[in-house]
Amino acid sequence: MSLNRILVADDEESMRWVLSKALRKKGFTVDLARDGEEALRQIQAGDYDLAILDIKMPGITGLDLLDRVRELKSDLLVVIMTAEASMKNAVEAMKRGAYDYITKPFDLDIIDAIIEKVSKARELTAQMSILREEIKERYLLEKTIVGNSVAMREVYKTIGKVAPSDITVLIQGESGTGKELIARAIHFNSKRIGKPFIALNCAAIPKELLESELFGFEKGAFTGAVERKLGKFEQANGGTLFLDEIGDMPLDLQAKILRVLQEKEVTRTGGSQNIAVDVRIVAATNQNLEEQVRQKQFREDLYYRLNVVPLQLVPLRERKEDIPLLVDYFLGKTCTELEVPIKKCAPDTMNLLAAYDWPGNVRELENTIKRAVILSSDPLLTPADFPGLHIQHKGGPTAADELSLEALVDMKLRASLTNLDKMESGDIYNLVLKQVERPLIRFVLEKTRSNQVKAAEILGINRNTLRKKIQELAIDIRKD
Structure with a gap:
C-alpha cells in the first residue's frame, strides 16, 4: 500500500511551505492546515495516509488532535513536530499513539527517512491484514467446498497439484457449480497467500466499463475520471486475478488481456506508462470455449494461453452422492445465519432432494434449502416443504421452477398460525x-x-x- 496523500499542520507558514514543497517534489499530494481546528476538519473530510502535526498550535494542540485522530481514523499514521526537545513531550506523544516524533529544526533527510519508514509500515500492515483475512477465508473455504464423490476427489487432487505453481488454470462448469470457490481454494493453497485475491465477473460489467475495471484509468482520462483508479490487474499485483465468465469478454478486450499475459504489464486508460504486474490468472466459464473459438467469438491464442490446466466441475446431477452432505451443510449454515434452531430433513425428504436433477446446481440447492427453512415452522422438513420437486418435466421449465400456489399459501398460513405473536406482513x-x-x-x-x-x-x-x-x-x- 503506497503512501500518497499527506496532511501538514503547523501555525508557522514557513514550515508549511518548506514541507509542502519538499513532499510535492517527491510526488505526494499535500494538504496544509494552519491550526488544529482546520487540521481536524480536513482529517474528518479527507482520506490521508500520513499527518505531520506541530505539537503547539492555536486552539487544538497537536497532542489533542492526535487523540481525536485515534478516535476518528485509527489507521492514520501521525508524526509529531516540536521545537522543544524535551523527554516529556516525546514520551507523551508516543504514549498517545504517535508513529514518530521529530524536533525542530530538522534536515529534510529526516523527513525522507520517516516517509520511507511509514511506507514500509503501511505495506506491512496491509500484508498482515490481507493474510489474516485470507487465513480466515481459507478456513471457511475448507468447510464450504463440500463433497466426497469421485468427481470432487479428483477436483481436490487437481487443486493440490496446481496450487503451488503459478500455472494458469481454466475452470469450466455449468452455472452454480462453485467455480469461484475452487479459484479461491487454488489461491489460498498457493505461495501467493497473503497477497490479494481479486475477482471480476466479465459478464456483469457493461462492455464500455470493463476495460477501465481491468486496467484502471488516469485522472481526466474521460468524463467522470476525477482521480486515478487502479485496475484489477494492479490491485491483484503479487496475488491472483480471477476472471469469471471470461467467455463473455468482448473480442477487442481479449486481445489486450493476451498482451498483458505475454508482456506482464498494463497501461491505464488515458496513460502512457507501462506498469509491470505480477499476477496469476485463474479464469472460469460456463460456456464451451472451443465452440466459441470455432465460431470466431473467442480468440484461439487467448484460449490456449488460459487453458494450460483445464479443471472441469461436473454438474450436481452427476455427483448425487454429495447431495446429503450439501443439504446438511446448507441447513446448518442457513439456520445459523437466521438464528433459528437447527432443522433436519426427514428420510423421504432427503430421498426427494437426492432424486432431483438440480439444473441450477449447488446454487439452486442452497436457495431451495434456504426457502424451505424460512417458510417452514417445523423442525423436521418434509416433502411438503419442497412442493416443486415432486415432478420433473423433460424439456422446458422444471417443476422446481414453479412453486404450487396452493402449497405456498398453505405453508404461509401454517407459519402464521404457529407464530401468531410474530406475524409479519404477507x-x-x-x-x-x-x-x-x-x-x-x-x-x-x-x-x-x-x-x-x-x-x-x-x-x-x-x-x-x-x-x-x-x-x-x-x-x-x-x-x-
Missing part, C-alpha cells in the same frame, strides 16, 4: 413473482436458442438486466 405476492420470473426467462431463452439479445427484446428488458437475472436465478444456458 409476502406471497413477491414470492409468486420470483417463482414466475425464472420459468418465464428459461422458456424465452429456450425458444430463442439462448440468444440473449433476442430474448431481452422479447422480454422487454435490457440485455445487462437479463444477464444479471440469469446469474441471480441460476438459469442454465444450453446451446444446441
Whole structure:
C-alpha cells in the first residue's frame, strides 16, 4: 500500500511551505492546515495516509488532535513536530499513539527517512491484514467446498497439484457449480497467500466499463475520471486475478488481456506508462470455449494461453452422492445465519432432494434449502416443504421452477398460525413473482436458442438486466 496523500499542520507558514514543497517534489499530494481546528476538519473530510502535526498550535494542540485522530481514523499514521526537545513531550506523544516524533529544526533527510519508514509500515500492515483475512477465508473455504464423490476427489487432487505453481488454470462448469470457490481454494493453497485475491465477473460489467475495471484509468482520462483508479490487474499485483465468465469478454478486450499475459504489464486508460504486474490468472466459464473459438467469438491464442490446466466441475446431477452432505451443510449454515434452531430433513425428504436433477446446481440447492427453512415452522422438513420437486418435466421449465400456489399459501398460513405473536406482513405476492420470473426467462431463452439479445427484446428488458437475472436465478444456458 503506497503512501500518497499527506496532511501538514503547523501555525508557522514557513514550515508549511518548506514541507509542502519538499513532499510535492517527491510526488505526494499535500494538504496544509494552519491550526488544529482546520487540521481536524480536513482529517474528518479527507482520506490521508500520513499527518505531520506541530505539537503547539492555536486552539487544538497537536497532542489533542492526535487523540481525536485515534478516535476518528485509527489507521492514520501521525508524526509529531516540536521545537522543544524535551523527554516529556516525546514520551507523551508516543504514549498517545504517535508513529514518530521529530524536533525542530530538522534536515529534510529526516523527513525522507520517516516517509520511507511509514511506507514500509503501511505495506506491512496491509500484508498482515490481507493474510489474516485470507487465513480466515481459507478456513471457511475448507468447510464450504463440500463433497466426497469421485468427481470432487479428483477436483481436490487437481487443486493440490496446481496450487503451488503459478500455472494458469481454466475452470469450466455449468452455472452454480462453485467455480469461484475452487479459484479461491487454488489461491489460498498457493505461495501467493497473503497477497490479494481479486475477482471480476466479465459478464456483469457493461462492455464500455470493463476495460477501465481491468486496467484502471488516469485522472481526466474521460468524463467522470476525477482521480486515478487502479485496475484489477494492479490491485491483484503479487496475488491472483480471477476472471469469471471470461467467455463473455468482448473480442477487442481479449486481445489486450493476451498482451498483458505475454508482456506482464498494463497501461491505464488515458496513460502512457507501462506498469509491470505480477499476477496469476485463474479464469472460469460456463460456456464451451472451443465452440466459441470455432465460431470466431473467442480468440484461439487467448484460449490456449488460459487453458494450460483445464479443471472441469461436473454438474450436481452427476455427483448425487454429495447431495446429503450439501443439504446438511446448507441447513446448518442457513439456520445459523437466521438464528433459528437447527432443522433436519426427514428420510423421504432427503430421498426427494437426492432424486432431483438440480439444473441450477449447488446454487439452486442452497436457495431451495434456504426457502424451505424460512417458510417452514417445523423442525423436521418434509416433502411438503419442497412442493416443486415432486415432478420433473423433460424439456422446458422444471417443476422446481414453479412453486404450487396452493402449497405456498398453505405453508404461509401454517407459519402464521404457529407464530401468531410474530406475524409479519404477507409476502406471497413477491414470492409468486420470483417463482414466475425464472420459468418465464428459461422458456424465452429456450425458444430463442439462448440468444440473449433476442430474448431481452422479447422480454422487454435490457440485455445487462437479463444477464444479471440469469446469474441471480441460476438459469442454465444450453446451446444446441
